[in-house]
Amino acid sequence: MRKSYLYNEIADNIADKIKSGVLKAGEKLPSVRNLSREHGISINTAKRIFLELEARSLIWSKPQSGYYINSVSYLKLPLAEASQPIPIANTREPDLLMNDIYSTMRRKDLTLFSIGVPSGTLLPSAKLKKEIQLATRNLQDGGTDYEPLQGNVKLRRMIAARSLAWEGNLKDDDIVTTNGCMNALSLCLMALTKPGDTIALESPCYSGILQLAVSLGLKVLEIDTHPITGIEIDALKKLLPEINVCLLVPSFNTPLGYCMPDNNKKEIVSLLSEHNIPLIEDDTYGDLHFDAKRPKCCKSFDKDGNVLWCGSVSKTLAPGFRVGWVAPGRYKEQILKLKLIHSISSNSLINEAIGNFLLTGKYENHLRNLRRTLQENYQKYASAIATYFPAGTKVSRPQGGLALWIEFPKHVDTEKLYNQALKHHISISPGKIFTLQEQFQNCMRLCIGLPWTDDLELKLKQLGHLAKLN
Known part of the structure; x- marks a missing residue:
């Protein structure tokens, strides 16, 4: 663990110096051996740091000469x-x-x-085709029968296992599969609201969410949003009396791409819980982090089941497969009832294939x-x-x-x-x-x-x- 932490720390430190202009375009970096000696790390770890910086397009290598700083004029x-x-x-x-x-x-x-x-x-289309073929052979009915209402067990187990990376600590029984993330968001809003209720959203906000909210007869309250840190908490506080539910995309949302700081996520979860306002968290983009570590989710700070955490592989692996999920906390029974009414079951064959893709480690390699x-x-x-x-x-x-x-x-x-x-x-x-x-x-x-x-x-x-x- 220490080596991994030190490697990330050194790489990020050099990256910050390049971005801030402390290290100038065209300057030569210390050699691998000197970096190793300076920080007390192995040669292989030093090489890994340079490879990471090169992957970020911050440096370039000149054969038999060393590494040099790239221009970051953007x-x-x-x-x-x-x-x-x-x-x-x-x-x-x-x-x-x-x-x-x-x-x-x-x-x-x-x-x-x-x-x-x-x-x-x-996208790894050829590998996914093989997984579908394998799922057809492995499922007892070849994928033609309904799967359980809550969803494919293998897929739910893998989603739960991956939640450990962001301290979600979910179990497979906490998760309900859906037909993509928009279906998950739709089920959540139908479970939590009625026409005339008010939903708080980021501004700008993904247009599909706006369409969904209006189609359900909801009033949309757009909250001041910063392009680096996300919604302004003070602005949210002032509007709490008007809000029935809050829907946020706190990790790399579209269109701004910001990642809300952990302290902000924690404060918003606590604030909304205190006022008994459910938080729907769209984490569709959470796996697409540019830094070494995946960010925590709002669900990481949820102590009373007030956060409904939604996700999918639509933006990372297979948009057309429509594989999504929700960990609905204390609203699980309402979500299951609505899923039964609106879709009965998720796609058995596709969910088994994606579950196996995650199980074998192919997903993380692709990511x-x-x-x-x-x-x-x-x-x-x-x-x-x-x-x-x-x-x-x-x-x-x-x-x-x-x-x-x-x-x-x-x-x-x-x-x-x-x-x-x-x-x-x-x-x-x-x-x-x-x-x-x-x-x-x-x-x-x-x-x-x-x-x-x-x-x-x-x-x-x-x-x-x-x-x-x-």
Whole structure:
């Protein structure tokens, strides 16, 4: 444990010095042997530190010479602003532009910066096909029968086992499987609310959650949100008397990509529990952390079953498989009743296949590669934005996940930019779809889950040119 801690500590310390400018672009780092001697670590551990920094695109190696500092000019881009939505519950219908965007998700002629999932080329499709074949042979009925209402036992055991990494300490009996995370969120909201109730959300917020809330007849209260730390707790406190339920994506949410600090998560869990306000936690992106360690969840601090923790593999492994789950705490019976009414059972064959994929360690191996790719993509996207986008453009600094939030100068209309970009076979997500209020018209979300190529960089250059003309 000590070696692992020391390795992470040294790598993060060097990374911080590079990002802060203490170590300058082009400077040479100490040799592997000198780093080993300086910190009292093995040569192999020192090599691992350099490999980690190289994977983060912070350094590069020159054969027979050593390691040198990369340029991190993208970090000089100004940070996107914290949101300040009007503190009034809203029943306005979500912007229909979202429907247009998602209608293009299968078009092969478009560069889909607009769809927040990893490209299929980054997913282990061949291995998953083998798991489905294996599940067909192993299930007694070949996967044709209903599975238990609570869900596949193997899958629930593996989800529970993985919760140990973030101190969730769940058991398989704590978990109910669902048809993707949106189904889990839907079951939670139906169990906890009635039409006319008020739900508190981050601002900006994933457009699908906004649509779900409004479809259930809920009033949406958008909370001030900082692009690094998440919702402003003081703003939440002032609005508590109006709130019936709170739904947050505290780890690498879309579109901001922030990771709420542990102390904030703990305080929010305690605050909501004290006021008997349920917290629905969407942890879809939690496994996509850029740092060495997975962040804790709000569920980590839940002492009385007031947090309903939801997740899925839709953003990490297989969007089309629709495998999700919820650990509903004290609301388990209500969730099971609703699942029986709305779906009876999850997909037996697919859930068995995913359960086995997690059991054999293949999922964690895949995640390591995917996380490295997403972090490198973030840096390359941001560098391209610094080079090609209009002066004054601001960006988020995601600590994980799939999204990059862009804030243009006020005169840029991203709905207009969306329509212009489509003519160049580029699809983006304008900021107005992430709110029910009149805000974010000069913002957009870009998905960083596409493989980086020369053509992709050209598309970002075209997008920047169009924004300059806007």
